[in-house]
Amino acid sequence: MAKLYFYYASMNAGKSTRLLQADFNYRERGLHTMLWTAQVDTRAGHKAIESRIGLAADAERFDGATDFFGRVTAAHAARPIACVLIDEAQFLTPDQVWQCARIVDELGIPVLCHGLRTDFRGELFEGSAVLLGIADALVELKAVCFCGRKATMNLRVDDSGNAVQEGAQTEIGGNDRYVAVCRRHFSEALGHRNPWSGS
Numbered sequence: 001m002a003k004l005y006f007y008y009a010s011m012n013a014g015k016s017t018r019l020l021q022a023d024f025n026y027r028e029r030g031l032h033t034m035l036w037t038a039q040v041d042t043r044a045g046h047k048a049i050e051s052r053i054g055l056a057a058d059a060e061r062f063d064g065a066t067d068f069f070g071r072v073t074a075a076h077a078a079r080p081i082a083c084v085l086i087d088e089a090q091f092l093t094p095d096q097v098w099q100c101a102r103i104v105d106e107l108g109i110p111v112l113c114h115g116l117r118t119d120f121r122g123e124l125f126e127g128s129a130v131l132l133g134i135a136d137a138l139v140e141l142k143a144v145c146f147c148g149r150k151a152t153m154n155l156r157v158d159d160s161g162n163a164v165q166e167g168a169q170t171e172i173g174g175n176d177r178y179v180a181v182c183r184r185h186f187s188e189a190l191g192h193r194n195p196w197s198g199s
């Protein structure tokens with residue numbers, strides 16, 4: 001039975017590495033796959049999907065208008081696809097997550113989504129919220145905080161290393177960077193300020 005999988009984690013937990021390993025396992029057996037990643041990261045000279053340990057692969061790019069069901073149906077008709085693998089799945093729209101469910105249910109193709117659970121405020125990404133709701137299998141990939149605990153949160157820090165508390169959910173081309181930390185150190189870095197409280 002094909003399933004809709006959601007492999008979720010914080011930054012630097014090895015999501016892309018795991019995706020590329022799964023892709024390799026299919027291709028090693030002579031099976032065809034279809035790889036996707038978000039349009040947001042288009043740095044020149046880089047493969048579409050790159051893992052921190054050096055693996056890389058090209059992939060189709062999606063944005064909010066991409067018709068996953070139509071594109072996969074057409075590709076599958078031309079050459080049978082054994083598995084669809086999606087990186088940066090937190091950027092899927094709710095409708096696109098449901099299209100992934102149709103790929104599983106109607107075409108019988110497993111869809112492996114990989115993405116962040118929450119943003120720098122600790123709020124669910126839209127795509128991740130729907131995946132957590134309807135995926136057949138939820139698999140947590142683990143990163144480690146500097147204290148040794150499981151890192152479940154993504155702290156956004158500026159040039160000076162200070163925690164960023166406001167701004168767009170996705171910072172593109174900025175100088176901010178992300179650090180995976182445990183919930184305790186996430187909360188401490190934000191001064192125990194509940195992002196929803198407004199205080």
Ligand SMILES: [Zn+2]
Pocket residue numbers: 145146147148149181182183184185
């Ligand atoms: Zn910690």
